[in-house]
Amino acid sequence: MPPNKHSPALSSGSASVQDYVKVIYSFTEWQDEPISSSQLANRLGVANSSVSEMVRKLVELGLAIHEPYSAVELSDEGRRLALAMVRRHRLLETFLVQELDYAWDEVHDEAELLEHTVSDTFIERLSAKLGYPHRDPHGDPIPDAHGTVDIPQAHQLAILDAGHTGRITRISDSNPALLRFLSAEDIGLDDHVEVIGRKPFGGPVVVRVGTAGRDRELDLGDEAASALWVFSDKPHAGCALAT
Amino acid sequence: MPPNKHSPALSSGSASVQDYVKVIYSFTEWQDEPISSSQLANRLGVANSSVSEMVRKLVELGLAIHEPYSAVELSDEGRRLALAMVRRHRLLETFLVQELDYAWDEVHDEAELLEHTVSDTFIERLSAKLGYPHRDPHGDPIPDAHGTVDIPQAHQLAILDAGHTGRITRISDSNPALLRFLSAEDIGLDDHVEVIGRKPFGGPVVVRVGTAGRDRELDLGDEAASALWVFSDKPHAGCALAT
DNA sequence: ACAGTTTTTTCGGCATGCCTAAATTTATCG
DNA sequence: CGATAAATTTAGGCATGCCGAAAAAACTGT
Ligand SMILES: [Mn+2]
Ligand SMILES: [Mn+2]
Ligand SMILES: [Mn+2]
Ligand SMILES: [Mn+2]
Numbered sequence: 001m002p003p004n005k006h007s008p009a010l011s012s013g014s015a016s017v018q019d020y021v022k023v024i025y026s027f028t029e030w031q032d033e034p035i036s037s038s039q040l041a042n043r044l045g046v047a048n049s050s051v052s053e054m055v056r057k058l059v060e061l062g063l064a065i066h067e068p069y070s071a072v073e074l075s076d077e078g079r080r081l082a083l084a085m086v087r088r089h090r091l092l093e094t095f096l097v098q099e100l101d102y103a104w105d106e107v108h109d110e111a112e113l114l115e116h117t118v119s120d121t122f123i124e125r126l127s128a129k130l131g132y133p134h135r136d137p138h139g140d141p142i143p144d145a146h147g148t149v150d151i152p153q154a155h156q157l158a159i160l161d162a163g164h165t166g167r168i169t170r171i172s173d174s175n176p177a178l179l180r181f182l183s184a185e186d187i188g189l190d191d192h193v194e195v196i197g198r199k200p201f202g203g204p205v206v207v208r209v210g211t212a213g214r215d216r217e218l219d220l221g222d223e224a225a226s227a228l229w230v231f232s233d234k235p236h237a238g239c240a241l242a243t
Numbered sequence: 244m245p246p247n248k249h250s251p252a253l254s255s256g257s258a259s260v261q262d263y264v265k266v267i268y269s270f271t272e273w274q275d276e277p278i279s280s281s282q283l284a285n286r287l288g289v290a291n292s293s294v295s296e297m298v299r300k301l302v303e304l305g306l307a308i309h310e311p312y313s314a315v316e317l318s319d320e321g322r323r324l325a326l327a328m329v330r331r332h333r334l335l336e337t338f339l340v341q342e343l344d345y346a347w348d349e350v351h352d353e354a355e356l357l358e359h360t361v362s363d364t365f366i367e368r369l370s371a372k373l374g375y376p377h378r379d380p381h382g383d384p385i386p387d388a389h390g391t392v393d394i395p396q397a398h399q400l401a402i403l404d405a406g407h408t409g410r411i412t413r414i415s416d417s418n419p420a421l422l423r424f425l426s427a428e429d430i431g432l433d434d435h436v437e438v439i440g441r442k443p444f445g446g447p448v449v450v451r452v453g454t455a456g457r458d459r460e461l462d463l464g465d466e467a468a469s470a471l472w473v474f475s476d477k478p479h480a481g482c483a484l485a486t
Numbered sequence: 487a488c489a490g491t492t493t494t495t496t497c498g499g500c501a502t503g504c505c506t507a508a509a510t511t512t513a514t515c516g
Numbered sequence: 517c518g519a520t521a522a523a524t525t526t527a528g529g530c531a532t533g534c535c536g537a538a539a540a541a542a543c544t545g546t
Contacts, residue, residue, distance in 0.1 A: 016533065037494055050534055052495050057532095069494060069541060099342075100368040110362055117360040119353055125343040259503065280524060293504055295525050300502095312511060312524055 015116035025082030034071035083147040088115040090136035104137040105179035139170035158225035165194040170229035258359035268325030277314035326390040331358040333379035347380040348422035382413035401468035408437040413472035
């Protein structure tokens with residue numbers, strides 16, 4: 001009989017399988033709607049038909065839960081695999097920035113490939129060498145070797161009301177050009193921000209940003225304000241975050 | 244029309260193509276018989292028929308030269324690709340040993356996969372970080388970024404006559420167990436060796452090995468003596484090396 | 487409620503790279 | 517030289533993962 005027909009999916013699956021579960025997981029990392037077929041296809045850059053086929057396979061492998069025409073979710077096994085892949089990706093990004101002097105907008109694509117290739121040994125040695133980091137260059141949390149991850153309670157700058165203050169906890173790395181813009185504007189992780197207000201008719205958000213005494217006021221367009229995730233200074237009661 | 248139908252093979256080919264040209268190249272690195280189909284199949288761990296198919300493809304890609312039923316050789320283009328891959332492989336091995344504390348018998352398999360995945364940028368940054376090394380943990384020479392490589396004039400310990408002395412320049416990494424044996428015997432790169440003699444009827448080679456004053460005499464079986472490549476101390480005239 | 491739109495799945499195909507078994511060519515030896 | 521033997525190539529298939537087009541299901545608004 002063939003090697004693993006109904007194997008318990010202990011192994012890690014192909015690179016494609018790994019990317020699928022990673023995208024399914026990541027979609028719910030900062031909000032909790034599960035991902036649809038077409039969103040999955042979009043994120044992966046493949047046709048919808050390809051997603052249908054692969055999702056069936058993920059279900060067969062015990063990695064995903066799916067009933068036709070509804071959203072795709074991960075099984076416990078799938079989530080474990082996804083967390084392992086996210087750990088790999090983020091540790092690799094951290095390594096590229098800290099040890100090989102990559103800029104933070106250059107690391108994503110390289111990590112996207114390497115994550116499928118390095119061994120567990122490599123990852124654990126890397127983690128040790130980097131001092132067991134808990135977040136990557138964009139502030140995304142790095143799960144530990146057991147799959148435990150602590151996701152900071154943060155909100156997109158774009159949805160915060162005037163008066164809100166906090167620190168930048170995470171910056172979405174999905175658009176390298178935006179990351180370069182933020183570097184040029186000298187905006188980075190842990191910078192303090194205060195929402196001054198919003199210009200009318202869907203205009204930019206006005207914020208005060210600055211690490212120490214040197215802070216400045218600037219306008220942020222919607223894409224930038226949505227990429228910046230802020231950890232609020234004080235437990236502000238009664239703001240737009242109630243949901 | 245499709246993107247690159249008759250493209251000049253500037254790009255690097257698939258992982259398989261890369262491994263094939265690397266093996267074809269490596270076969271002639273320390274001797275000059277070109278490799279046959281079945282030897283290629285052996286080294287790659289694939290069926291002979293797979294080699295026939297892939298060799299046809301390599302010829303189509305302009306990477307190899309081959310006429311049916313004869314040995315396989317590389318074109319200039321193929322050699323350039325092979326040298327680039329060898330550079331990648333050996334820099335990665337060096338990195339794993341120097342930065343991630345791998346043992347020298349553990350690096351080959353990891354490098355065999357990573358070599359296909361890392362970017363040129365990664366490799367050049369790595370080379371800089373490691374101080375532009377010229378050889379890997381096994382003494383194999385690392386080609387520079389332009390594909391220039393300097394192969395030391397060395398000979399297998401197994402073919403040297405009694406009285407010969409020199410330094411270990413290279414240790415074949417094809418058998419991890421052998422590498423572990425050599426570590427246990429405290430034999431390493433640049434150790435001085437002297438051939439004492441050979442025990443009768445195909446018996447082991449007797450050598451004196453040692454880095455400084457602490458040298459010892461020991462017997463080496465044929466596999467070990469073939470894996471050790473020695474750079475002779477003085478230009479010994481008239482020995483078995485004339486060939 | 488139902489016609490039209492959008493989303494999702496199914497179907498048939500393509501590209502890579504591997505395999506086994508069957509030719510075919512080349513090498514060897516009496 | 518000719519008959520085996522050995523090496524190599526060809527033929528036919530399989531697995532993965534992708535695609536576009538067509539079918540099916542699920543939403544929409546009136
Ligand atoms: Mn990936
Ligand atoms: Mn990141
Ligand atoms: Mn390889
Ligand atoms: Mn090596």
